Amino acid sequence: MSWVVLRLGRALLTLLLLIAFTFFTLAMNGDPAAAKFGPDIDPETLEAFREKWGLNYPLWKQFLIYLDGIWRLDFGLSFRTGRQAWELVSARLPATLALMLPTMFFSIALGVPLGIYAAAHRGGRADRLTIIAAVIALAIPAFLLGLLLMYVFSVWLGWLPPSGWVGWSSFLMPVATMAVSTASVYARFTRSAMVEVMSHPMIETAEASGLSRRLIRRVHALPNIALPLITITALEFGNIITYAVVTESVFAWPGAGRLLIESVAGRDYAVVQAIILLTGSTMILANLLADLAYGWVDPRIKDARRPRPHRKEARA
Amino acid sequence: MSLLRQLPPLILASFVVVAVLLVCALFAGPLSPHDIAQVDLRNRFQPPVLLGGSWTNPLGTDSLGRDLLSLVLRGIQVSMTIAAIGTIGGAVLGATLGFVAAWIGGWVDNAIGVLIDFQATIPNLILALALLAALPQASFTLFVLIMIVYGWEQYARLARAIALSAKAQPYVQAQMILGASAARIITRSILPNAMAVLLVNMSINFPKTILVESTLSFLGIGIQPPDTSLGVLIGQGRDQLYNAPWVALAPGFVILIATVSISLLGDWARDLVDKD
Numbered sequence: 073m074s075w076v077v078l079r080l081g082r083a084l085l086t087l088l089l090l091i092a093f094t095f096f097t098l099a100m101n102g103d104p105a106a107a108k109f110g111p112d113i114d115p116e117t118l119e120a121f122r123e124k125w126g127l128n129y130p131l132w133k134q135f136l137i138y139l140d141g142i143w144r145l146d147f148g149l150s151f152r153t154g155r156q157a158w159e160l161v162s163a164r165l166p167a168t169l170a171l172m173l174p175t176m177f178f179s180i181a182l183g184v185p186l187g188i189y190a191a192a193h194r195g196g197r198a199d200r201l202t203i204i205a206a207v208i209a210l211a212i213p214a215f216l217l218g219l220l221l222m223y224v225f226s227v228w229l230g231w232l233p234p235s236g237w238v239g240w241s242s243f244l245m246p247v248a249t250m251a252v253s254t255a256s257v258y259a260r261f262t263r264s265a266m267v268e269v270m271s272h273p274m275i276e277t278a279e280a281s282g283l284s285r286r287l288i289r290r291v292h293a294l295p296n297i298a299l300p301l302i303t304i305t306a307l308e309f310g311n312i313i314t315y316a317v318v319t320e321s322v323f324a325w326p327g328a329g330r331l332l333i334e335s336v337a338g339r340d341y342a343v344v345q346a347i348i349l350l351t352g353s354t355m356i357l358a359n360l361l362a363d364l365a366y367g368w369v370d371p372r373i374k375d376a377r378r379p380r381p382h383r384k385e386a387r388a
Numbered sequence: 389m390s391l392l393r394q395l396p397p398l399i400l401a402s403f404v405v406v407a408v409l410l411v412c413a414l415f416a417g418p419l420s421p422h423d424i425a426q427v428d429l430r431n432r433f434q435p436p437v438l439l440g441g442s443w444t445n446p447l448g449t450d451s452l453g454r455d456l457l458s459l460v461l462r463g464i465q466v467s468m469t470i471a472a473i474g475t476i477g478g479a480v481l482g483a484t485l486g487f488v489a490a491w492i493g494g495w496v497d498n499a500i501g502v503l504i505d506f507q508a509t510i511p512n513l514i515l516a517l518a519l520l521a522a523l524p525q526a527s528f529t530l531f532v533l534i535m536i537v538y539g540w541e542q543y544a545r546l547a548r549a550i551a552l553s554a555k556a557q558p559y560v561q562a563q564m565i566l567g568a569s570a571a572r573i574i575t576r577s578i579l580p581n582a583m584a585v586l587l588v589n590m591s592i593n594f595p596k597t598i599l600v601e602s603t604l605s606f607l608g609i610g611i612q613p614p615d616t617s618l619g620v621l622i623g624q625g626r627d628q629l630y631n632a633p634w635v636a637l638a639p640g641f642v643i644l645i646a647t648v649s650i651s652l653l654g655d656w657a658r659d660l661v662d663k664d
Binding site for chain 1: 398502505506509510511512513514515517518519520521522595599602603606607608609619622626629630633636637640643644647648650651652655
């Protein structure tokens with residue numbers, strides 16, 4: 073129980089740090105009023121603008137007002153459009169999720185079996201090919217992969233719509249762009265987890281009792297790789313968010329990721345804050361859930377004296 | 389010679405690619421056939437030699453009639469320089485914090501631990517975007533600083549773990565008893581032990597830094613024109629994918645072989661240090 077409380081406290085601390093981070097970095101953003109109107113504006117308009125957006129309060133008071141606003145999903149007004157930031161963001165969310173969920177599904181459906189297959193043929197040609205393909209897939213920037221796909225399938229072959237959301241065929245290239253690197257992370261990670269489990273003495277025992285390799289893999293090895301896969305899923309969730317931001321911009325997808333880039337370029341900090349807080353808290357929640365699931369499935373983890381698994385290394 | 393023959397062909401090819409890129413980055417100026425600022429609107433969208441262009445502009449020209457080969461060379465120089473500064477800076481920053489955390493312990497260790505956790509939880513690109521949005525206008529120096537911060541927590545975690553285990557070793561404890569300063573023990577005894585691990589992490593981090601830099605520049609919020617990088621060039625070329633695909637594809641190909649070969653080398657180096 074104390075273990076759960078500890079994890080919960082840590083998640084809350086990270087959340088608070090995130091809120092402080094977005095608030096203070098974005099508040100450092102000079103004077104938004106001057107930035108919006110330029111140097112030729114008359115002082116009264118400037119003052120009215122500052123009054124309207126609460127820019128005249130001291131920083132700490134603005135922070136408290138901001139914290140209070142977050143409870144009510146009030147992230148302030150977008151400077152560019154004058155609308156509620158949350159309204160803008162939530163309108164774009166379904167399009168982003170429509171990319172993220174298929175990406176998650178295909179990455180796991182392709183990557184995990186590929187990793188298991190590679191581990192089963194360890195050292196063989198299929199194994200080496202998988203590793204090299206995974207390194208290459210991870211090294212290609214998402215925006216470049218997207219652009220190459222667009223060049224081949226839209227410009228060259230003319231099979232797929234180059235951008236926007238015009239039908240189900242619009243999904244193919246963005247999802248492929250995002251899924252290639254995520255699937256290769258799953259493949260590599262599954263492979264190394266599988267190799268590690270298969271070198272455990274219990275596997276030798278099972279072999280000595282005459283069980284078939286196939287049965288051993290399914291009954292003894294697979295449950296053991298489920299644990300690390302939970303962690304990698306939480307981590308990959310963050311990477312998929314990152315890919316969504318980039319991919320949406322490449323394919324002019326009407327999602328929250330493109331809104332984020334437009335808002336960063338336009339210095340529209342209410343919207344940037346809303347999206348960053350949303351992705352950040354999603355990640356904190358995903359990590360918390362993974363930690364809890366981890367401890368729930370494998371009671372040994374709850375022992376606080378044990379070192380935490382090196383989660384970041386799994387990303388490479 | 390025998391060492392060369394032992395290398396897998398893919399690794400050897402990667403070494404060659406990296407060497408060529410290094411030469412391009414170091415001698416981008418002298419190698420360039422034209423001045424990158426030389427705009428010639430009558431000479432726009434000249435195709436590369438392979439597509440029937442002339443040797444005056446071997447890779448063709450862009451929408452302003454600038455020589456693409458010279459632009460790509462300058463792009464390699466900028467992208468590689470930023471990635472190098474970002475990687476080395478990140479390693480120094482992260483390793484220092486990791487050593488400090490392990491050596492002082494207590495609340496300092498906890499505070500740095502919370503920061504590591506925070507950085508590891510929130511996607512790096514998202515944090516970089518938040519910082520970029522906070523800049524009143526685009527600034528080259530601040531952009532490089534963001535690249536330095538990128539990935540620091542991995543070095544911090546590695547350095548902290550190595551320093552913690554070294555602290556319990558007799559050779560370090562002996563030095564502590566003899567009254568050696570913390571700085572001396574860390575730089576003379578612990579750092580050499582950590583170097584292999586840190587260098588491998590740097591070789592893995594380097595292509596990732598190129599990736600983040602080019603992504604942000606591509607999106608128009610990294611390096612700003614008139615300065616250029618490989619990402620900026622691809623971003624400018626994406627609008628001409630139909631009529632002049634080479635403007636985006638030439639720098640794209642360079643990024644592709646650069647990040648792939650450096651990643652292959654990093655992966656190979658990691659396997660050398662840590663055999664699974």
